[in-house]
Structures are given as structure tokens and as C-alpha cells.
Amino acid sequence: MSRESNQANDIDVDLRQLFASLARHWRRIALVTALVTIAAFLFAWSATPHYRAETRILIETRESPFTRANPAADADRPLLDQEGITSQVQVIASSDILKKVAADLNLASRREFNPSADMSLVKRLFVGAGLLRDPAEVPAEERVLSAFREKLKVYNVERSRVIVIEFSSVDPQLAAAVPNALAQAYFAVQQSAKLQSNTDATEWLQPEIANLSQRVKEAEAEVADYRAQSDLLIGQNNSVLATQQLSELSSELSRVRANRSAAEANAQSLRNGIQSGASLDSMPEVLSSPLIQRLREREVELKAQIADLSVSLLGNHPRLRALNSQLNDLEGQIRAEARKVLTGLETEARTAAAREASLISDLEQLKQVSARADDEQVELRALEREAAAQRQLLESYLTRYREAVSRGEGNYLPADARVFSTAVPPVEPYFPKVLPITIAAFVTSLLLMILITLAQELFSGRAMRPAGSHFYAVDDLAMPAQGGAVPALAPLGDLSIGHAVAALAAGNTKRALFLSPEGDESVAASVLVAREVADSGKRVLLLDLTTTGAASKPMLDGQERKGITNLLAAEAQFTDVIHADFYSEAHIIPAGTADPERAMRAAERLPIIMRSLASAYDLVVVECGPAEAASLERLEGDTTTVMLAVIDPEDPSVVEAANALEEAGYKDVVKVSPIGYRPTDVAGHRSAA
Structure with missing residues (x-):
């Protein structure tokens, strides 16, 4: 029967026990660490030294502005982008360049480029078994190329136009020679590509220039023929003569109109003055007449004489009368002359009007001629543009052709890269570093052994303990004094072995605790129950806590095996103490062979x-x-059932055990008796009851 348990379910790691395992196994840790360190030191000390050197290439335009016909265009040419730099890395590591360098440096004659020369025994065995390909069957060029690639590293420095060529070898001189040779081979490939491009360009430009020259001649001939047919004569300022004449005629018409208007205005003003008898001295047309000016001068003289004579002579003096008569004649002459000026002005106005009418007629004719000339000029300009475009293209082709021919003849085709860091033979090998390798091996092996030891201690359960437990001795076992109870299954009552097996096989009981107060004779009940439940398909384990091993020995044919005492004494792990029952599908943990007191x-x-x-x-x-x-x-624990194995229910030890269980809180103890039970025969096992 079952009762509530006061056992806690949480567990803690016992750090003292965990780290005490390091002290118990310090010899093993020290031995393995020393062996690994010595092995690493011997390996590093005896390994063949390898040297590494590198050459750095800067991708940039090497063209000089003094060697280009159009330096501005070259200045605008963009450098390679990141994808272009990556492509150049692949070019450097291409098979063609590697083969050329390998041939120039005669790498095939070196042992480090011949895998078949230094094959290890293990590799020879694999080759003999057909698991690996025999390097001797591989062509020499392919072997050299494969070894070359393993030792070579070409990469682009991030966010820069720098390419690094790195090579490792057992020969420091070769380690420096290979990157430098690769750089020179790369420059040669670039120059060869430019030379080929230059040759292709000249071969293409020659027929194009000849064809384009013919097209330019034809286009210019069309321009001349059209100009002659359309009579588009060119005047000053490179304009059509008709358009120029139209402009000049328009200017002349404006001038004639202005003169006519001025003449008509002057004639009208003079006419009004003559008709009104007003003084003509204020009229600029009269004053501008030379005759009138002389008459006015004579008038002034006569007036001066009259004034002088009037002082000494009377008014009716013949001399004064003669002078006054002359003065009156002068005024009439002036007016007569003014009318002549008026007649001249009217004539000038009529002449200007006639000239204006003539100019207007001519202007209308020139407008028609100019309109036709403009249309013809549009067509002429289209022909001239075509001819100019052909001529410009021809000149551009001629310039490029001359430049390409000049560069090809002068062999001036610089690569767009330069070496700014040349590889030099290294003094110290990069591998092996004896001291760092030895230290790393020591630290790594030490840490691994510590971790392995701690992991073994944890997985074995020896470093675990219930959380917050305190222990005190009861009989021959130490028990946790904890509060609380764990609910048990409902009591099963007094059952036979068959009923107990059926109930345990069908229920949810995880733990079945058997007490056998009558000694080793009654332990058969727990053995029979474990076997029958296991043969029903359940995974069952029997834990033998008897001091004599009465439950486990029949299941193991009397053999002594490691068991619970060995597990408690930290002498074994779970995999060492769990054994299979010889007569059923059950597993068994026997009492064990360790010292019980230590356990x-x-x-x-x-x-x-x-x-x-x-x-x-x-x-x-x-x-x-x-x-x-x-x-x-x-x-x-959870779902625990307590059973009392009995042979004679009236035996005092059975009665005493039942009373003790009831006093300890275990009510309705289930009594199971093995008497009269016949075990079931299972295929593959024989009954052993």
C-alpha cells in the first residue's frame, strides 16, 4: 500500500563532490596533458618549416597624360569597380598564368610539387586498396598545378584596389620568387591583351576610315551641288544674299519714309508761314537757304544805313527813300525765295513718296525670294550637318588609328597595375611555431581533461544531491529528513502474484517497493512481479537492496556483478551496474561488490x-x-506502491512488519504471496521461480 511522501524533487550540484573528482583523478589528467603536450612539441619540432611571402599589386591607371591624344577623355575614364577587382584576382589565379610561372620556375622538378614523392604509409595503403587515386597516374602538369593552388592565396584587400599574392613553400627563396613571377606574368597578360586589342582596333579602323572618307566626299559634294542649284549666294556674315538684301532694303525703306515725312512736315510748316504772312526767320528751311541768308544780310545793312542817315537827313530825303525802296524789294525777294524753298520741299516730298512706293514693291519681291531661300537654307544646313558629322567622325577615327599605330610600333602599352610591395625571402618560417603550438596543446588538453572529468562526475550522478536536504542515520541507511508528502496510488488489497502483475501492468505505478520480513525466502514475490510485468511489454528494472543479494543472484545465475553499492561508492556508472535478467525482459541492478560502509x-x-x-x-x-x-x-516518489511479500501471514515477523508500516503512515498494506504461483513461459526464456 502507499502513502504521501515528504521527499523533495529538486536536486543540486554538489560542488565539493564535483571538484573533488579533479583531485581524485589528477594523475590521469596530468598524464594525458603531458602526453599530448610532448606529442605536440615533438610534432612542431620535427615538422618541416614552411615560409610565406607576399607581393602586393595596386590597380591604377598607368597611362601618362602626355602620351594620349585626348588626356581629358582618359581622365574621365573610371577605374575598375569592386567586381572588376575581383575579376582581376581570378585572372591572376588562372590556370594559364600558373602554368606559365610553373614552367618558368621549373616547379615540376621540386619534391614539394610531386605528391607521389613523399607519400605516407597510410596514404600508400589507401592507394593500394584503391580508396585513393595514385598520384603517379596523374599527369605531371596537373599534379604541379594542384600543389601550386594549395600553396597559393590571391585575394583583394577589403575596400581597396590592392591585390595580395601570397605563396608558401619550404624554400624561402621560392616563396618570394613565385609571387613576383606571378605579378610579372599578370602584367604580361595585361599588356598582351592590350596589344591584341590595339591590333584588332587598327585592323577594324583601316576599312572604316576608307569607307568614311568616301562618305565625307559624297556629303560635301551634295552640299556644293545643292548650293549651286538653289542659287543660295552667301553674302556678308555668312548669310544668304537674298536675306541680306531684304534686310538692307528694309533699312532703306525706313530711311525713305522718314525723309518723306520730314519733307512733308517742313513744306506744310513753310506753307502755313507764307500764307499767314508771318516772319520767316524762325523757319529752319528758310534760314538754311544761302540766298535768303545773303538777302537778310543785305537787309541788315540797309537798315543800318537808314538808321545812320536818319540822324542827319529828313525822312523824305531822296537818299532815305531810295534805301527804304530797296529794303521793301528785299522783303519781297525773301518771300519769293521762301516760295521757291517751299516748292523744293514739296518736290522732295513727292520724290520720297515715289521712292517709298518703289521700295515697297521691291521689298515684296525680296520677301518671296527670301522665303524660298530660307526653305532651301534648311535643307542645305541638314546636308552640311551630315557632312560635318561624317567629317568629325573621320577625324576621330584618323586620330585613334594614328595613336593605335604609333603605340603598336612603339610597343607602349602599360598595364593598369603596379607592384608597390615586392616579395622578399622570409627569414623566419610561419609554420611550425614550436612554443605557441606546445602551449596551445598543453592548455587545450588540460581544459579538455578537466571538462571530461567533470562531465563524467555529473553524468554518473555522484555530484548530485537533493536540494536543501539534511541526513541522519536510520538502521543501515541514511535517510533525508524532509517535510511534505507525495500522494500514493489507491490501495490494491491482498493480492496474488497474478493480480499484482495485472494491476501494475495496467496502472500508472512508477515504483513498487517490496518488504520481505521473512527473509530471503519471500523475495521471490518481487522477482516474479518484475519478470511478469516486463514480459507484458513494460520496461521494468529490479533494484536489489538486500544485504545478501537474494533477489538478483537467481536472475544472474548466481554471478556477482557490479551493482548499487558500486554506484553509490562512485566505482561505476549506470551503464556498468544495469544488467539483463537471464530469464525475462527485465533489467536488474544487483547488490554489488563494493564495500557497503563506503556505499x-x-x-x-x-x-x-x-x-x-x-x-x-x-x-x-x-x-x-x-x-x-x-x-x-x-x-x-510520485505514484509509489508499497507491497509486503509474505509466505505465512501468521508469522510474527510479518505481523510486526505490517504494524510497523501502519505506524509509519502506510495504511492498507498490500500483501503479495508467491505461494502457488506458476510463472508464465515466454519465448526465448525459461521459467525460473
């Missing part, structure tokens, strides 16, 4: 072991022998 000192680990077994098996059957009821507490 009991680690009895606090027993609850942890029980939880581990309960998680791995469907049912854990524990044979406790004639143990005290109080000692069952540490074995309990």
Missing part, C-alpha cells in the same frame, strides 16, 4: 538514483528485504 556514506544520492531510474523505466521494483518501514521514505 552507505553516499546514501544521500539514493533518491537521485531512484528519480533517474523512474524516468528511464516504466516500473522500478525495489526489493528492500527485511528493512524497517522508516527506511522506505527515501525510496518513494
Whole structure:
């Protein structure tokens, strides 16, 4: 029967026990660490030294502005982008360049480029077994190229136009010679590509220039023929003569109109002055007449004489009368002359009007001629543009052709890259570094051995303990004094072996604790139950906690095996103490062969072991022998059933054990008797009851 258990389910890592394992196994840790360190030192000390050198190439335009016909166009030419730089890396590592360098440096004669020369025994065995290809069957060029690629590293420095060529070899001179040779071979490939491009360009330009020259001649001839047919004569300022004449005629018409208007205005003003009898002195046309000016001068003289004579002579003096008569004649002459000026102005106005009419007629004719000339000029300009474009293209082709021919003849085709860091023979090898390798091997092996030792201690369960537990001795076991209870299954009552097997096989019980107060004779009940439940398809383990091993020995044909005492004493792990029953599908953990006193000192680990077994098996059957009821507490857990194995129910030891269980809190103890039970025969096993 079952009762609630006060056992806690949490566990802690016992750090003292965990790290004490390092002290217990320090010899093994030190030995393995020393062996690994010595092996690493011997390997590094005896390994063939390898040297590494590198050449750095800068991708840039090497063209000089003084060697280009159009330096501005070259200045605008973009450098390679990141994809272009990556492509150049692939060019340097291409098979053609590698083969050329390998041939120039005669790498095939060196042992490090011949895999068949230094094959290890293991590799020879694999080759002999047909698991690896014999290097001797590979062509020499392919072997050299494969070894070359393994030792070569070409890469682009991030966010730069720098390409690094790195090579390693057992010969420091060769380690420096190969990157430099690769750089020179790369420059040669670039120059060869430019030379080929230059040759292709000249071969293409020759017929194009000849064809284009003919097209230019034809286009210019069309321009001349059209100009002659359309009579588009060119005047000043490179304009059509008709358009120029139209402009000049328009200017002349404007001038004639202005003169006519001025003449008409002057004539009208003079006419109005003559008709009104007003003074003509204020009229600029009269004043501008030379005759009128002379008459006015004569008038002034006569007036001066009259004024002088009037002082000494009377007004009717013949001299004064003669002078006044002359003065009056002068005024008439002036007016007569003014009318002549008026007649001249009117004539000038009529002449200007006639000239204006003539100019207007001529202007209308020139407008028509100019309109036709403009249309013809549009067509002429289209022909001239075509001829100019052909001529410009021809000149561009001629310039490029002359430049290409000049560069080809002068062999001036610089590569767009330069070496700014030349490889030099290294002084120290990059491999092996004896001291760093030895130190790394020592530290790594030491840490690994420590981790392995700690992991073994954790996985074995020896470094685990219940959380917050305190222990005290009861009989021959140490039990945890913890509060709380774990609910048990409903009581099964008094059952036979068959009924007990059926109930355990069909129920959810994880732990079945058997007490056998009558000694080794009654332990057969737990053995029979474990076997029958296991043969029903459940995963069952029987844990033998008897001091004599009465439960496990029949299951192992009397053989002594490592068991629970070995596990508690940290002398074995779970895989060492779990054995298969010879007569069923059940597993068994026997009493073991370790010192019981030493095992009991680690009895606090027993609850942890029980939880581990309960998680791995469907049912854990524990044979406790004639143990005290109080000692069952540490074995309990969820869904635990306590059973009392009896042969004679009236035996005083059975009665005493039943009473003790009831006093300890185990109500309705299930009594199971093996008397009269016949085990079931299972295929592959023989019954052993």
C-alpha cells in the first residue's frame, strides 16, 4: 500500500563532490596533458618549416597624360569597380598564368610539387586498396598545378584596389620568387591583351576610315551641288544674299519714309508761314537757304544805313527813300525765295513718296525670294550637318588609328597595375611555431581533461544531491529528513502474484517497493512481479537492496556483478551496474561488490538514483528485504506502491512488519504471496521461480 511522501524533487550540484573528482583523478589528467603536450612539441619540432611571402599589386591607371591624344577623355575614364577587382584576382589565379610561372620556375622538378614523392604509409595503403587515386597516374602538369593552388592565396584587400599574392613553400627563396613571377606574368597578360586589342582596333579602323572618307566626299559634294542649284549666294556674315538684301532694303525703306515725312512736315510748316504772312526767320528751311541768308544780310545793312542817315537827313530825303525802296524789294525777294524753298520741299516730298512706293514693291519681291531661300537654307544646313558629322567622325577615327599605330610600333602599352610591395625571402618560417603550438596543446588538453572529468562526475550522478536536504542515520541507511508528502496510488488489497502483475501492468505505478520480513525466502514475490510485468511489454528494472543479494543472484545465475553499492561508492556508472535478467525482459541492478560502509556514506544520492531510474523505466521494483518501514521514505516518489511479500501471514515477523508500516503512515498494506504461483513461459526464456 502507499502513502504521501515528504521527499523533495529538486536536486543540486554538489560542488565539493564535483571538484573533488579533479583531485581524485589528477594523475590521469596530468598524464594525458603531458602526453599530448610532448606529442605536440615533438610534432612542431620535427615538422618541416614552411615560409610565406607576399607581393602586393595596386590597380591604377598607368597611362601618362602626355602620351594620349585626348588626356581629358582618359581622365574621365573610371577605374575598375569592386567586381572588376575581383575579376582581376581570378585572372591572376588562372590556370594559364600558373602554368606559365610553373614552367618558368621549373616547379615540376621540386619534391614539394610531386605528391607521389613523399607519400605516407597510410596514404600508400589507401592507394593500394584503391580508396585513393595514385598520384603517379596523374599527369605531371596537373599534379604541379594542384600543389601550386594549395600553396597559393590571391585575394583583394577589403575596400581597396590592392591585390595580395601570397605563396608558401619550404624554400624561402621560392616563396618570394613565385609571387613576383606571378605579378610579372599578370602584367604580361595585361599588356598582351592590350596589344591584341590595339591590333584588332587598327585592323577594324583601316576599312572604316576608307569607307568614311568616301562618305565625307559624297556629303560635301551634295552640299556644293545643292548650293549651286538653289542659287543660295552667301553674302556678308555668312548669310544668304537674298536675306541680306531684304534686310538692307528694309533699312532703306525706313530711311525713305522718314525723309518723306520730314519733307512733308517742313513744306506744310513753310506753307502755313507764307500764307499767314508771318516772319520767316524762325523757319529752319528758310534760314538754311544761302540766298535768303545773303538777302537778310543785305537787309541788315540797309537798315543800318537808314538808321545812320536818319540822324542827319529828313525822312523824305531822296537818299532815305531810295534805301527804304530797296529794303521793301528785299522783303519781297525773301518771300519769293521762301516760295521757291517751299516748292523744293514739296518736290522732295513727292520724290520720297515715289521712292517709298518703289521700295515697297521691291521689298515684296525680296520677301518671296527670301522665303524660298530660307526653305532651301534648311535643307542645305541638314546636308552640311551630315557632312560635318561624317567629317568629325573621320577625324576621330584618323586620330585613334594614328595613336593605335604609333603605340603598336612603339610597343607602349602599360598595364593598369603596379607592384608597390615586392616579395622578399622570409627569414623566419610561419609554420611550425614550436612554443605557441606546445602551449596551445598543453592548455587545450588540460581544459579538455578537466571538462571530461567533470562531465563524467555529473553524468554518473555522484555530484548530485537533493536540494536543501539534511541526513541522519536510520538502521543501515541514511535517510533525508524532509517535510511534505507525495500522494500514493489507491490501495490494491491482498493480492496474488497474478493480480499484482495485472494491476501494475495496467496502472500508472512508477515504483513498487517490496518488504520481505521473512527473509530471503519471500523475495521471490518481487522477482516474479518484475519478470511478469516486463514480459507484458513494460520496461521494468529490479533494484536489489538486500544485504545478501537474494533477489538478483537467481536472475544472474548466481554471478556477482557490479551493482548499487558500486554506484553509490562512485566505482561505476549506470551503464556498468544495469544488467539483463537471464530469464525475462527485465533489467536488474544487483547488490554489488563494493564495500557497503563506503556505499552507505553516499546514501544521500539514493533518491537521485531512484528519480533517474523512474524516468528511464516504466516500473522500478525495489526489493528492500527485511528493512524497517522508516527506511522506505527515501525510496518513494510520485505514484509509489508499497507491497509486503509474505509466505505465512501468521508469522510474527510479518505481523510486526505490517504494524510497523501502519505506524509509519502506510495504511492498507498490500500483501503479495508467491505461494502457488506458476510463472508464465515466454519465448526465448525459461521459467525460473
